[in-house]
Structures are given as C-alpha cells and as structure tokens.
Amino acid sequence: MGDEVQTLEYGSWPSPIDAALAARHDGHAEFAGFVGEEAWWTEPRPTEGGRRALVRRRTDGTEETVLPAPWDVRSRVVEYGGHPWTGTMTAGGPLVVFVNFADQRLYRYEPGSEPRPLTPVSPVGGGLRWVDARLRPGRDEVWCVLEEFTGDGPTDVRRVLAAVPLDGSAAEDRDAVRELTGPRHRFVTGPRLSPDGARVAWLAWDHPRMPWDGTELLVAEVTGDGTFGEPRTVAGGPEESVAQADWAADGTLLYTSDRSGWWNLYARDPDGRDRALCPREEEFGGPLWKIGWRWFAPLDNGLVAVVHGRGTTCLGVLDPVTGEVVDAAGPWTEFAPSLAVHGTRILGIGASPRSAYEVVELDARTGHARVIGAAHDDPVDPSYYPEPQIRTFAGPDGREIHAHVYPPHHPGHVAPDDELPPYVIWAHGGPTSRAPLVLDLAIAYFTSRGIGVAEVNYGGSTGHGREYRNRLREQWGVVDVEDCAAVALALAGEGTADRGRLAIRGGSAGGWTAAASLAATDVYACGTILYPILDLTGWGSGETHDFESQYLESLVGPLAEVPGRYAERSPAGHADRITVPFLLLQGLDDVICPPAQCERFLAEMEGRRVPHAYLTFAGEGHGFRRADTMVRALESELSLYALVFGLNPPGIPTLELTK
Structure with a gap:
C-alpha cells in the first residue's frame, strides 16, 4: 500500500x-485471585466452545491453563453467575474449589489429579448451583452461596449461605451440605468472615428490588461449632444500595453505600458509628450483576485497594485515615470490578482504548504497576x-x-x-x-x-x-x-x-x-x-x-x-x-x-x-x-x-x- x-x-x-479476529478477542479475564503467592484468574476461550478456562501464574512467571476442555469454570447463580473459584496453597501445592458450568457442581482440584465433585446433582428444575465460595480457615469446608431450585419454574428457587465439606461427603448427599442461613431473603452474596472468625457479613435483597436499588448489609456472630447467630441489619435499605462489604485487618467492617447519591466507601466502627472514608462525587462501587464482584479490597497494613471513578474507573490505594487515594500509574483507563490482595500485592484487571483487559499487579509499597497475565498483544x-x-x-x-x-x-x-x-x-x-x-x-x-x-x-x-x-x-x-x-x-x-x-x-x-x-x-x-x-x-x-x-x-x-x-x-x-x-x-x-x-x-x-x-x-x-x-x-x-x-x-x- x-x-x-x-x-x-x-x-x-x-x-x-x-470478524474471526474480533471473535478470538471477545471477552476478557475475570475473577483474579491469589492462591498463596500465585495469581490465578479465568479467561474466555471463544474457539473452545466458548468455555471459561482457569489460568495459573506461577511465582517464576510461567503461565498455564489449569484444566483442559471441556472444563468450564463458570457459575449460573442468578444466571449471570459470579466468582466461580477459590483456592489456597497447602504443603502439597494448590487446592482449588471451582464450579463447572455443565453440571454446576463444585469440584475440588489439586494439580496432578482429576477434579473430584463436592456437591450432588439435583433432579429438580435448574438444579443446585454455587457461587462466591471461600475456604473456611480451621474447618474443612467451603462457605458459599447455594441456589437451589425447588420446582421446574424459573422462580421456583431459594438461596441461602451454605457450607460444603471438602472431603467429598456431600458429592452424592444433599443432606451433607450444611445450611448457614435460612431463606429469609431472596438473594444473598457470599459470606465474609472477620479476621478473628467471630463475625460474618453478607448482603441480601428481595423482590422487587434489584441490588442497585436497595440491599441490606447483614452481620451475624459465628459460634464455635461454625453456625450463625441471628443476623442483624447494619446498613442499607429499600433506597440504599450497599454494593460490597468486607473486613479490614483490624476487624473494622468496610462497605460501599450510595446513601450520599454516589457509591462511597464507609467504615463501621465497633461503637456502631459509620464514617465516610473518602466522600466524593464518584463511584467506589457499581451494579452487582455478578455475585462476588469487588470494587475494594483491604490490605493487611490498613490501606484499601479501590476501583473508583466517574464515568470511568482507576485502580488506586486509599488511606482510610487521611482519605487520600493514590492511583496506579499506567495506560489503563478502566478497571473491572475484580480485586484481590496478598500482602502488599494488589491484582486488578485493566484496559484502555489501546489495550484489551489484562491482569495488572500493583505493589502498594512502591506504587509500581505491571501486567502479569492475559497481556494485551496487538493482533494487528x-x-x-x-x-x-x-x-x-x-x-x-x-x-x-x-x-x-x-x-x-x-x-x-x-x-x-x-x-x-x-x-x-x-x-x-x-x-x-x-x-x-x-x-x-x-x-x-x-x-x-x-x-x-x-x-x-x-x-x-x-x-x-x-x-x-x-x-x-x-x-x-x-x-x-x-x-x-x-x-x-x-x-x-x-x-x-x-x-x-x-x-x-x-x-x-x-x-x-x-x-x-x-x-x-x-x-x-x-x-x-x-x-x-x-x-x-x-x-x-x-x-x-x-x-x-x-x-x-x-x-x-x-x-x-x-x-x-x-x-x-x-x-x-x-x-x-x-x-x-x-x-x-x-x-x-x-x-x-x-x-x-x-x-x-x-x-x-x-x-x-x-x-x-x-x-x-x-x-x-x-x-x-x-x-x-x-x-x-x-x-x-x-x-x-x-x-x-x-x-x-x-x-x-x-x-x-x-x-
């Protein structure tokens, strides 16, 4: 030319x-998290039947697809799904629990062996579905949202928080799944356990509201035998949307609420008072289309990783004492609602008009950000x-x-x-x-x-x-x-x-x-x-x-x-x-x-x-x-x-x- x-x-x-080039690059990495020191996430595979693959980045920087086709790491809870995996590092290597799309069962996976089912298949309606799982420290269980169909209709369904044993004893036995809450609310997010293990927080809402209209932030005591006390509502309501909640390392409950007209970040002190950590006319949260989306993640040192902005989003680190936010330098103009932290390392998923979504690691000590996965590579x-x-x-x-x-x-x-x-x-x-x-x-x-x-x-x-x-x-x-x-x-x-x-x-x-x-x-x-x-x-x-x-x-x-x-x-x-x-x-x-x-x-x-x-x-x-x-x-x-x-x-x- x-x-x-x-x-x-x-x-x-x-x-x-x-069109083939555009199709190959459709979709993007989601649900980044840490397994020990390693970063893991899911990625689309349009040319493999449209499945979602689970990807592992080892500490030496090598990257691998963990499960071959046709494994498809994707939940169908509320049909849009949500965070479909969780994991921890054991003496023998990674232990990962994930949802497989085809049968919606939870599986336990350890490299070198085939995934083993942890939950049964239900013959009723849309079956048993799981999302937003967390491994429970000190108990051989994974705590998550259970969506259970009770009939053949699309609204014949109940949702509760549940504990699934890691030993596989519930793989054929629905009764071995321990329900942590009753079906008091139509919709719930996964449980977040306080650092001392004494309290648990989650979000809930009911028809006809959508989660961006009004949600409740619930907190319950956790007893020694791993059951929940009576939950109480500490924030939210019919016209207040709480988009996310989590615990700071010192046991302070953090949450995003739009009570000011904008999704801002709040801390609930032990005496029950709420403090706005960074009151601004911008969003530190968003619409909860997928259960387990995260716009903030508390670091062990008291700082908070945040995805925030007005009409666009940045990845930053918030000091809850001063209210100051320092944003990551780099080309990215948009960050997905996916955050994970380990020590001072922060994982986000960022993109720009010149680059597709890629997994970004930000070091909260140095402020240095770099791409560590799903790196954008110009196809033309x-x-x-x-x-x-x-x-x-x-x-x-x-x-x-x-x-x-x-x-x-x-x-x-x-x-x-x-x-x-x-x-x-x-x-x-x-x-x-x-x-x-x-x-x-x-x-x-x-x-x-x-x-x-x-x-x-x-x-x-x-x-x-x-x-x-x-x-x-x-x-x-x-x-x-x-x-x-x-x-x-x-x-x-x-x-x-x-x-x-x-x-x-x-x-x-x-x-x-x-x-x-x-x-x-x-x-x-x-x-x-x-x-x-x-x-x-x-x-x-x-x-x-x-x-x-x-x-x-x-x-x-x-x-x-x-x-x-x-x-x-x-x-x-x-x-x-x-x-x-x-x-x-x-x-x-x-x-x-x-x-x-x-x-x-x-x-x-x-x-x-x-x-x-x-x-x-x-x-x-x-x-x-x-x-x-x-x-x-x-x-x-x-x-x-x-x-x-x-x-x-x-x-x-x-x-x-x-x-």
Missing part, C-alpha cells in the same frame, strides 16, 4: 480486522484502532447524555470530501450498566471499514451517580430511546454523521432499546437487535429468570397497576410502527431473553413486507461466546449496513433479507 493515503467511500475500506497494527472521543450531549429538557464517539479511522484510507460517514448507535445492555472506554475489536471491525460507532451511556447508566441511574425508573423505552436519538441527531446535525445513514444496535436490554427505537422514532435507517426483550408483558409475567423477574416493576412500573404501559411500549405489539430493515440474532438456549420473545415479534411482522433476517444459534445462551457464532453475527451485521447504506465492504457474505 505504501505511505500514500487512498480515497475510498466510507464502508469500503479494506481492513485487517476481520494499532494504527487501525479507533480513536474515541468522550462526549457529553444535550438531551430533552437539557439533560446531559454521556457517550463515546468512535469516528471512522484507517491509516491508509479517507473518504471523499463531500461524503459523510454512516454511524451506528450502540445501546449497552443492563440497562443498569454502562459502556466502558476500552479497546473493542468489534467496534474496530466497523470503524476501520469507514463506519462510525457511538456508544451511548443513556440515562439509567451507571458511573454517574444515583440520580443519573434513577432517570430510567418507570421510563425504560422512553429515556433510553430519547437519549440515543438525541446523540444520533446531534452527530448528524454537527456534520459528523450522515443523517440518512444512521443505524442502532444493541444486545439484551440494548436489544430492547434498539427495537423500541425503530418502533418509536424515524431516526434510523435500520437496526441490529441481539437477544432482546421485545414483549414487556410476557417478560414481566414469568418468561425470564428469577433475578430479573420483577426488574420491570421499577423500569416500567408495577404491572398490576399500569398494564397498558407495558403493552404500549413493547415493539412486539407495534410491528406496524417498524418500517425499516432489521437483523434479529438469538441464542436458542437463552433463558434470560428466550426465543419466544423474537418469535412473537416476527409473527406480528409477518405480511408487513419489511426486509429482515432472523438468525438463531443452537448452544448459545444470553450473550454469544462461541467464535463461529460471533463471526456470523458480525458479518451479518456489516452486510445489513452494506445493503441499507449502499456500502461495498470487500469479502463479506451477503445477508439474505426476507419480507
């Missing part, structure tokens, strides 16, 4: 970032990566809308001066979540071909305080749709995007926003809808899993009181309003947004002569994990834009649209 820049129309630039020349802009747009009533704009970018190509680029608005899932500012090769797949992307952190997104998050209360399908449209039209109005070539895409709750946007606005020429919610009434009355089964009570309103609102906002009931082409992508094993949602929607579209495609994927659940699935999904999405926008991307199979 040489150094000469060539002029080609948007959407037709040749790119080395193909980084000059092909997009160059994002952090933007704030004005929405209806002048409200702020946060977004990341990724203009088309190619080192060797530009478009004709008189052409404006097509843009795709990306609506994130959740909806109580946000789009992080990190390298995503799925975005680069489009921008390197000349298609712009704008990720919208619409009202309801996290990272900007409780007030911003609460904008979506009873307004889902309104505020999210308005905010995405406002960003799209602003980009067109300022001459950044082509008004006639705007698209919207999203998965899960973002799929809802995409479909609702096509039904409620005339902003977009087409849309890509992945594993969506399309019929609120069906989804809110038994069609989804227990965790989110009453989510719509706050997002839309009480179904019993405003059934008309559910019907009015649902794209499935308003097929006549959708007039532009769309692509619908669905996993057939999805229990969160089941295929029935898509099927009812398509039945309504029948005979309307709107061009569309519906692609289903056997073996895929909520969110795609297999490389071949992701390749087909990305190529089909690009083909939709090519057909609708008149683009000519080289080497992409043509998507067949039906009417």
Whole structure:
C-alpha cells in the first residue's frame, strides 16, 4: 500500500480486522485471585466452545491453563453467575474449589489429579448451583452461596449461605451440605468472615428490588461449632444500595453505600458509628450483576485497594485515615470490578482504548504497576484502532447524555470530501450498566471499514451517580430511546454523521432499546437487535429468570397497576410502527431473553413486507461466546449496513433479507 493515503467511500475500506479476529478477542479475564503467592484468574476461550478456562501464574512467571476442555469454570447463580473459584496453597501445592458450568457442581482440584465433585446433582428444575465460595480457615469446608431450585419454574428457587465439606461427603448427599442461613431473603452474596472468625457479613435483597436499588448489609456472630447467630441489619435499605462489604485487618467492617447519591466507601466502627472514608462525587462501587464482584479490597497494613471513578474507573490505594487515594500509574483507563490482595500485592484487571483487559499487579509499597497475565498483544497494527472521543450531549429538557464517539479511522484510507460517514448507535445492555472506554475489536471491525460507532451511556447508566441511574425508573423505552436519538441527531446535525445513514444496535436490554427505537422514532435507517426483550408483558409475567423477574416493576412500573404501559411500549405489539430493515440474532438456549420473545415479534411482522433476517444459534445462551457464532453475527451485521447504506465492504457474505 505504501505511505500514500487512498480515497475510498466510507464502508469500503479494506481492513485487517476481520470478524474471526474480533471473535478470538471477545471477552476478557475475570475473577483474579491469589492462591498463596500465585495469581490465578479465568479467561474466555471463544474457539473452545466458548468455555471459561482457569489460568495459573506461577511465582517464576510461567503461565498455564489449569484444566483442559471441556472444563468450564463458570457459575449460573442468578444466571449471570459470579466468582466461580477459590483456592489456597497447602504443603502439597494448590487446592482449588471451582464450579463447572455443565453440571454446576463444585469440584475440588489439586494439580496432578482429576477434579473430584463436592456437591450432588439435583433432579429438580435448574438444579443446585454455587457461587462466591471461600475456604473456611480451621474447618474443612467451603462457605458459599447455594441456589437451589425447588420446582421446574424459573422462580421456583431459594438461596441461602451454605457450607460444603471438602472431603467429598456431600458429592452424592444433599443432606451433607450444611445450611448457614435460612431463606429469609431472596438473594444473598457470599459470606465474609472477620479476621478473628467471630463475625460474618453478607448482603441480601428481595423482590422487587434489584441490588442497585436497595440491599441490606447483614452481620451475624459465628459460634464455635461454625453456625450463625441471628443476623442483624447494619446498613442499607429499600433506597440504599450497599454494593460490597468486607473486613479490614483490624476487624473494622468496610462497605460501599450510595446513601450520599454516589457509591462511597464507609467504615463501621465497633461503637456502631459509620464514617465516610473518602466522600466524593464518584463511584467506589457499581451494579452487582455478578455475585462476588469487588470494587475494594483491604490490605493487611490498613490501606484499601479501590476501583473508583466517574464515568470511568482507576485502580488506586486509599488511606482510610487521611482519605487520600493514590492511583496506579499506567495506560489503563478502566478497571473491572475484580480485586484481590496478598500482602502488599494488589491484582486488578485493566484496559484502555489501546489495550484489551489484562491482569495488572500493583505493589502498594512502591506504587509500581505491571501486567502479569492475559497481556494485551496487538493482533494487528494499532494504527487501525479507533480513536474515541468522550462526549457529553444535550438531551430533552437539557439533560446531559454521556457517550463515546468512535469516528471512522484507517491509516491508509479517507473518504471523499463531500461524503459523510454512516454511524451506528450502540445501546449497552443492563440497562443498569454502562459502556466502558476500552479497546473493542468489534467496534474496530466497523470503524476501520469507514463506519462510525457511538456508544451511548443513556440515562439509567451507571458511573454517574444515583440520580443519573434513577432517570430510567418507570421510563425504560422512553429515556433510553430519547437519549440515543438525541446523540444520533446531534452527530448528524454537527456534520459528523450522515443523517440518512444512521443505524442502532444493541444486545439484551440494548436489544430492547434498539427495537423500541425503530418502533418509536424515524431516526434510523435500520437496526441490529441481539437477544432482546421485545414483549414487556410476557417478560414481566414469568418468561425470564428469577433475578430479573420483577426488574420491570421499577423500569416500567408495577404491572398490576399500569398494564397498558407495558403493552404500549413493547415493539412486539407495534410491528406496524417498524418500517425499516432489521437483523434479529438469538441464542436458542437463552433463558434470560428466550426465543419466544423474537418469535412473537416476527409473527406480528409477518405480511408487513419489511426486509429482515432472523438468525438463531443452537448452544448459545444470553450473550454469544462461541467464535463461529460471533463471526456470523458480525458479518451479518456489516452486510445489513452494506445493503441499507449502499456500502461495498470487500469479502463479506451477503445477508439474505426476507419480507
């Protein structure tokens, strides 16, 4: 190609970032922890059936995958799972307990031998599931969350804290599992034991609240025989979200609460008084989508490792005496809610717009941070990566809308001066979540071909305080749709995007926003809808899993009181309003947004002569994990834009649209 820049129309630039490359780099390391001096974590394996592998980094720096395929270290508790493993170093080497995805049993693993099951398989409903385990010092047990199905329905379930013996005596005997709490609350997190072993803390909440609406922080005494006394609530409530709790080395209880409007860190002194350790208008916590996520971790010396920020996150060390936070130096602009500590060593998982998530170790003594695992390695020349802009747009009533704009970018190509680029608005899932500012090769797949992307952190997104998050209360399908449209039209109005070539895409709750946007606005020429919610009434009355089964009570309103609102906002009931082409992508094993949602929607579209495609994927659940699935999904999405926008991307199979 040489150094000469060539002029080609948007959407037709040749790119080395193909769908297979993007698929191979989808997902990232999670759930880092220490086993003795060693760092361990889980990693995705898209080309191995989408499993999660357990990875070990020895003290000499060598890295190895611990368990071969098909072992898949992933929990299904609340379907989104959580921390799926725990371990300790013994005289004979590592002892690790993990959850295997296929049967959801806990297994004991010691290198050199096959994993041995510790829990039984249940014939009832969704079975027995486990998450957020901790080995109990001084007892041959692992303490964790037990999710137990009591019938075949998705909400026939109970959750308690439980102790599983490490000797395997419960492998075929459910009665050998010792329950530590009764099913007083619908949802619980794993137990955190105080340093002296005398007290235990955990979080709990109940329908219809989600954990970011209101949780309770419970504390109980631990008796000599390892049973719990009567728990008492020490923080939290219906309108206060406690996102995490843990004990400092001196026995002080630390927790994150949003009582100030922001998730800040608090210490509860022995006399029952609470102290804000670092009161700021930024987040030291987040939405608890996965049980066991950690935004802070106390060090033995009294300092606290923290993941914090506003709209983005840093890894830092907080001095609870002075309230000062010193952040790790390095290229990372985003840290996942995964922290572990050992001595003065801190493990985090960080990324940036130029690097994917990697395991980072921070030395709290020296402040030195380095990558020790899942190291980012540029699979192509980084000059092909997009160059994002952090933007704030004005929405209806002048409200702020946060977004990341990724203009088309190619080192060797530009478009004709008189052409404006097509843009795709990306609506994130959740909806109580946000789009992080990190390298995503799925975005680069489009921008390197000349298609712009704008990720919208619409009202309801996290990272900007409780007030911003609460904008979506009873307004889902309104505020999210308005905010995405406002960003799209602003980009067109300022001459950044082509008004006639705007698209919207999203998965899960973002799929809802995409479909609702096509039904409620005339902003977009087409849309890509992945594993969506399309019929609120069906989804809110038994069609989804227990965790989110009453989510719509706050997002839309009480179904019993405003059934008309559910019907009015649902794209499935308003097929006549959708007039532009769309692509619908669905996993057939999805229990969160089941295929029935898509099927009812398509039945309504029948005979309307709107061009569309519906692609289903056997073996895929909520969110795609297999490389071949992701390749087909990305190529089909690009083909939709090519057909609708008149683009000519080289080497992409043509998507067949039906009417």
